[in-house]
Amino acid sequence: xxxxxxxxxxxxxxxxxxxxxxxxxxxxxxxxxxxxxxxxxxxxxxxxxxxxxxxxxxxxxxxxxxxxxxxxxxxxxxxxxxxxxxxxxxxxxxxxxxxxxxxxxxxxxxxxxxxxxxxxxxxxxxxxxxxxxxxxxxxxxxxxxxxxxxxxxxxxxxxxxxxxxxxxxxxxxxxxxxxxxxxxxxxxxxxxxxxxxxxxxxxxxxxxxxxxxxx
Amino acid sequence: xxxxxxxxxxxxxxxxxxxxxxxxxxxxxxxxxxxxxxxxxxxxxxxxxxxxxxxxxxxxxxxxxxxxxxxxxxxxxxxxxxxxxxxxxxxxxxxxxxxxxxxxxxxxxxxxxxxxxxxxxxxxxxxxxxxxxxxxxxxxxxxxxxxxxxxxxxxxxxxxxxxxxxxxxxxxxxxxxxxxxxxxxxxxxxxxxxxxxxxxxxxxxxxxxxxxxxxxxxxxxxxxxxxxxxxxxxxxxxxxxxxxxxxxxxxxxxxxx
Numbered sequence: 001x002x003x004x005x006x007x008x009x010x011x012x013x014x015x016x017x018x019x020x021x022x023x024x025x026x027x028x029x030x031x032x033x034x035x036x037x038x039x040x041x042x043x044x045x046x047x048x049x050x051x052x053x054x055x056x057x058x059x060x061x062x063x064x065x066x067x068x069x070x071x072x073x074x075x076x077x078x079x080x081x082x083x084x085x086x087x088x089x090x091x092x093x094x095x096x097x098x099x100x101x102x103x104x105x106x107x108x109x110x111x112x113x114x115x116x117x118x119x120x121x122x123x124x125x126x127x128x129x130x131x132x133x134x135x136x137x138x139x140x141x142x143x144x145x146x147x148x149x150x151x152x153x154x155x156x157x158x159x160x161x162x163x164x165x166x167x168x169x170x171x172x173x174x175x176x177x178x179x180x181x182x183x184x185x186x187x188x189x190x191x192x193x194x195x196x197x198x199x200x201x202x203x204x205x206x207x208x209x210x211x212x213x214x215x
Numbered sequence: 216x217x218x219x220x221x222x223x224x225x226x227x228x229x230x231x232x233x234x235x236x237x238x239x240x241x242x243x244x245x246x247x248x249x250x251x252x253x254x255x256x257x258x259x260x261x262x263x264x265x266x267x268x269x270x271x272x273x274x275x276x277x278x279x280x281x282x283x284x285x286x287x288x289x290x291x292x293x294x295x296x297x298x299x300x301x302x303x304x305x306x307x308x309x310x311x312x313x314x315x316x317x318x319x320x321x322x323x324x325x326x327x328x329x330x331x332x333x334x335x336x337x338x339x340x341x342x343x344x345x346x347x348x349x350x351x352x353x354x355x356x357x358x359x360x361x362x363x364x365x366x367x368x369x370x371x372x373x374x375x376x377x378x379x380x381x382x383x384x385x386x387x388x389x390x391x392x393x394x395x396x397x398x399x400x401x402x403x404x405x406x407x408x409x410x411x412x413x414x415x416x417x418x419x420x421x422x423x424x425x426x427x428x429x430x431x432x433x434x435x436x437x438x439x440x441x442x443x444x445x446x447x448x449x450x451x452x453x454x455x456x457x458x459x460x461x462x463x464x465x466x467x468x469x470x471x472x
Binding site: 046071 | 275356
């Protein structure tokens with residue numbers, strides 16, 4: 001009996017990215033790409049910035065882009081909610097993303113400018129990484145909220161008013177997309193520069209030290 | 216009464232006998248081959264949601280699911296925000312599936328509103344009869360599916376008042392519209408009965424100008440712009456899903472705001 005308990009404890013190795021996180025990460029990646037691409041198609045139908053439209057899109061015309069957008073929104077919202085619940089319940093979000101100290105931010109920026117950014121230890125994020133991940137999570141939440149305000153400006157008129165009206169909500173939805181695309185460029189570039197990080201999101205990555213028992 | 220939404224002239228069944236040799240000569244295999252290359256073409260052009268590719272069908276199924284979600288979110292007592300007359304855009308913004316130059320004005324004197332389906336009194340209506348009904352004005356935001364919007368001032372008969380007056384079955388699922396510009400559309404009964412859903416006859420206090428649907432158009436505060444047909448010539452109350460011009464081409468049917 002004791003042996004079995006010991007064995008099962010030994011088998012439960014804490015990995016940097018547990019399976020649940022990996023599944024949710026790639027589900028989110030797929031949903032985000034579909035939402036961004038179809039969103040570009042919807043934007044092109046009536047542009048916000050005169051003279052600017054997107055050269056690529058998902059969906060051959062507006063109706064198709066809308067169908068893609070209003071299908072992928074469910075995946076993003078449900079997967080995102082699951083991610084946040086998981087992250088809070090397991091303490092992962094706090095463990096990975098907090099605390100952020102001003103001194104660490106300055107140090108990270110200085111190291112980055114000297115091209116001396118350390119990547120030996122994948123299990124701790126530097127201060128800039130922490131900020132970027134928090135920003136993109138908040139941007140994802142902002143997209144769901146501003147998306148609701150655009151989709152249902154009568155049923156959720158209070159929310160649309162809170163965002164400054166219909167066109168303002170639309171602009172916020174556009175800017176949220178811009179933040180996420182900006183993050184995506186940096187995120188993908190860095191993961192390709194340090195392929196071990198990309199591999200870790202596929203296989204689970206290095207083992208983590210056992211979690212300190214809370215009193 | 217026969218539905219106005221069916222073709223008035225049916226094809227003569229004798230046409231089949233006249234062309235029997237030709238029909239026999241058609242090879243099923245040819246259809247199959249043609250169908251395959253057509254299928255391949257849609258793969259090349261991306262997913263055409265109007266056809267029956269599995270992706271297109273899945274997307275349409277989710278769109279139908281979203282119709283249900285929107286019907287559940289729809290609060291029949293929730294009014295859309297209204298605005299002061301100073302915010303009204305004059306003239307309103309034109310939009311149709313063709314440019315404004317191709318609008319064909321309707322002769323108001325000869326115009327009749329036909330009724331069909333689950334309605335007790337299906338006698339046609341004239342402009343004068345409609346003008347005699349109780350009127351209501353709304354100053355509401357028009358939101359286009361494309362993303363633009365403007366504030367418009369509409370008045371006319373609440374659709375609810377009209378449907379009650381003609382003895383429509385208010386438990387039916389759909390209210391369908393037929394128009395002079397061949398732009399069929401349909402809405403759910405809950406939206407038809409919403410207090411801000413009007414059979415509009417004026418804009419900004421004046422008779423509806425020709426490009427905006429004279430003599431009668433639908434104006435709802437709770438649906439996207441394309442759901443508001445202009446130049447209405449017939450209304451049918453039905454339990455059979457009627458679809459619509461853009462809806463049949465892939466736009467979401469409920470399209471509620």
